[in-house]
Amino acid sequence: xxTVTQSQPEMSVQEAExxxxxxxxxxxxxxxxxxxxxQPPSRQMILVIRQEAYKxxxxxxxxxxxxxQKAAKSFSLKISDSQLGDAAMYFCAYRSANTGNQFYFGTGxxxxxxx
Amino acid sequence: GAVVSQHPSWVICKSGTSVKIECRSLDxxxxxxxxxxxxxxxxxxxxATSNEGSKATYEQGVExxxxxxxxxSLTLSTLTVTSAHPEDSSFYICxxxxxxxxNYGYTFGSGTRLxxx
Numbered sequence: 661x662x663t664v665t666q667s668q669p670e671m672s673v674q675e676a677e678x679x680x681x682x683x684x685x686x687x688x689x690x691x692x693x694x695x696x697x698x699q700p701p702s703r704q705m706i707l708v709i710r711q712e713a714y715k716x717x718x719x720x721x722x723x724x725x726x727x728x729q730k731a732a733k734s735f736s737l738k739i740s741d742s743q744l745g746d747a748a749m750y751f752c753a754y755r756s757a758n759t760g761n762q763f764y765f766g767t768g769x770x771x772x773x774x775x
Numbered sequence: 776g777a778v779v780s781q782h783p784s785w786v787i788c789k790s791g792t793s794v795k796i797e798c799r800s801l802d803x804x805x806x807x808x809x810x811x812x813x814x815x816x817x818x819x820x821x822x823a824t825s826n827e828g829s830k831a832t833y834e835q836g837v838e839x840x841x842x843x844x845x846x847x848s849l850t851l852s853t854l855t856v857t858s859a860h861p862e863d864s865s866f867y868i869c870x871x872x873x874x875x876x877x878n879y880g881y882t883f884g885s886g887t888r889l890x891x892x
Binding site for chain 1 (some may be wrong): 807809813816817818819820821824866868870872880881883885886888
């Protein structure tokens with residue numbers, strides 16, 4: 661099975677500053693998708709950003725962008741101009757484009773935004 | 776956008792009783808639904824995958840007789856925790872998708888907190 665590793669259990673950032681959350685994964689597949697999900701205290705899983713492995717261009721969604729390094733199997737999330745509402749648990753996730761189609765989640769990074 | 780409703784949002788039950796959790800896709804037909812379990816401050820662990828009209832596929836280590844999953848229609852899947860015990864207390868989340876191809880998104884429900892006393 662694929663594994664997803666988030667090595668930062670907790671991170672903090674000053675409001676309006678930039679923070680980067682790390683994620684690495686292990687797979688033998690060439691076609692897959694990577695995701696960052698946000699889980700606020702409400703526990704609702706919210707999709708932040710998605711990256712297709714076949715795309716070399718890094719995905720961006722407003723203040724959120726990723727640094728996708730396929731060869732290194734690295735998929736970090738950069739949050740610019742951090743806002744108080746960004747405080748949440750962030751999960752990196754992998755999904756195969758072929759078999760199973762289930763998500764493999766990392767252990768999460770708890771992000772605190774300091775006013 | 777796609778919405779998945781999960782009910783109840785929280786439930787407390789006595790040890791030995793059964794609890795049913797519903798997961799409904801409100802504005803799309805969910806051919807596949809997934810059930811996850813999340814312990815406090817931990818990640819989501821896939822319990823089972825269910826396709827409409829078929830038996831669910833359980834992950835290794837998940838007791839299929841204890842966690843009964845039914846996906847009888849394209850908009851509803853249920854998870855029944857039978858003879859619940861305190862160790863079953865957890866946060867359960869469902870996810871639904873119209874299809875498993877590249878262009879289909881997955882939508883998560885808001886979760887159910889189960890406490891067994």
